[in-house]
Amino acid sequence: MKTSLKLSVSAALLALSCVASAKDWTTIRIGVDPTYAPFESVAPDGRVVGFDVDLGNALCARLKAKCVWVQSSFDGLIPGLQARKFDVILSSMAATAKRREQIDFTNRLYRNQTKLVARRNSGAKPEATALQGKHIGVEQGTVQETYGHEKWAPSGVQIVSYQSYDQAYDDLTTGRLDGVLMDAVQGKLGFLDTPRGKDYAFAGDTVYDAKIMGDGDAAGIRKGDSDLRDALNTAFAGLLADGSYKKIEARYFDFDMYGK
Incomplete structure (x- = not known):
């Protein structure tokens, strides 16, 4: 009986610990295929750069988190997310119904044709x-x-x-x-x-x-990480509201990427 009680208490503490760590997004690892300029590419100094990268860094700044960019082939992004090699996909990925069967998505970040x-x-x-x-x-x-x-x-x-x-x-x-x-x-x-x-x-x-x-590109999130999805949605709404999104957009495009 005591052993069962101890195991139950330990299991409960472990569950609480997992919930706490899941919501503690001080570092966000972002998967990206850096072969897709101007959205993402590798600069001569080895840094990953581009529209998605600037957008991701701005989102991390809003959340007071450190962005860590993890390179992957595009077809390896969803398996990599599911395998916890990174926490978010931000790589010009359309939020399609087929992909939603495997992962979750934030609100639309922009539209492409x-x-x-x-x-x-x-x-x-x-x-x-x-x-x-x-x-x-x-x-x-x-x-x-x-x-x-x-x-x-x-x-x-x-x-x-x-x-x-x-x-x-x-x-x-x-x-x-x-x-x-x-x-x-x-x-x-x-x-x-x-x-x-x-x-x-x-x-x-x-x-x-x-x-x-689908209806636009968004950031991919593991199913179950709804806290991270909601935090990114809130941060993105802030970028839209205060004009930060437009400033990032203007570095790369002379037209509206967000759309209606």
Whole structure:
């Protein structure tokens, strides 16, 4: 009986300790795929930089927490979060219904669009019939990869997955790909506006499917870490309210990323 009582007391104390530590977010480890300029990339000095990084650092500052940035491939972000390699995903990740089955998300941080990048005057269109037999690059684990496999592959479009879009750009410029399906902002600033993208352009209209692509990008949180999710939501609302979000946005974009 005494042993059972001691075990019960010990278990209760352990549970209370776990709850306390779960709410003590003095350090927040953030997973990021740093191959996605201007959202996240690696600077010459080895630091991870970009819009998401500045946004994450501002959120941590609001919470009086230290940000620790942990690099990962994009398709390794959700498994890494679940394995507790980091506490948050902040890496231009769309909060889709499929991903919500595995993890939780904060409120929307911004919206992005999906477009097809192809050689100028190629006549390419982001339509299954127009791309039949073509090779289209996507990044592993992205909504663009899901869209390509679900909407285009059944019609004979060859979807080629890469660990990073930099690899896809290389194959696009050497002719091994006919196009790349990607976030429009990253495509413009990370490729089209650079010297190697001068012969390329967006082809056709924006590609969108609500079920596959969700309604904006957000920070990913483990299910059960609702205290961290709520704290980040409160901190983000503060950034919007006092103009800090706009100041961060203006460092990278000359248009509204948040949207309505």
